[in-house]
Amino acid sequence: MSPVFDDVDVAQPYDVFISYRRATGSQLASLLKVHLQLRGFKVFLDIEKLEAGKFDNMLVTSVRNARNFVVVLTVDALDRCLEDSECKDWVHREITTAIASKCNVIPVFSGFKWPQPERLPEDMRALVYFNGIKWIHDYQDACIDKLERFLCTERSGGSLSGTNSPLPDMKGVTHGNPRKDSDDGLDSTG
DSSP states (O other), X not given: OOGGGTTOOTTSOOSEEEEOOHHHHHHHHHHHHXXXXXXXXXXXXXXXXXXXXXXXXXXXXXXXXXXXXXXEEETTTTGGGTTOTTOOSHHHHHHHHHHHTTOEEEEEEESOOOOOGGGSOGGGGGGGGSEEEEOOGGGHHHHHHHHHHHHHHHHTTOOOTTSSSOOOOOTTEEEOOTTSOSOXXXXXXX
16 A cells, blocks of 8 residues: 555445535535534545545545445536546546446435436446435435435345335435436425
8 A cells, every 4th residue: 555545544445435526516525424424424535535646546446445435416517527438537437436346326416417318428327327315405414314324225235226126215315317307306295
């Protein structure tokens, strides 16, 4: 291991790896990290765990070793991935690594609109089919409760959010339907 990373054991699995676009998702990513840590999850967030120097191998290894992969999808979060056929963009690379590693992938949406699936590189198109959670600032506790249930589903060996096994239809969950805008919010039935 590089001496730059002596204080971080990349082989040690994290409960959650949080991926985000720095320009639009850093505040929500940091908020999710704090909430999840308060609930006892071991969370990887790059600004906290990475030191100076070469970081690419450590990031990829950390994604592979994570049980859960939370991707924060904010305004324009995937725009740089659209023409990235060589997987040079870091958000693209993190998503494809998580999918290939069979992590429990959980998108968290905030002001995000899906591009047409055919515009996404083929290696990350599966992302549009993962169940996700719409972040609603006024209902942070409910959103974190739901995220924790998605994370604990993986812990207990139940259905993963990206498999064909059905998950219960829960309020506030935005299914990864690329033809539906993810701004419908919680319903008023309960």
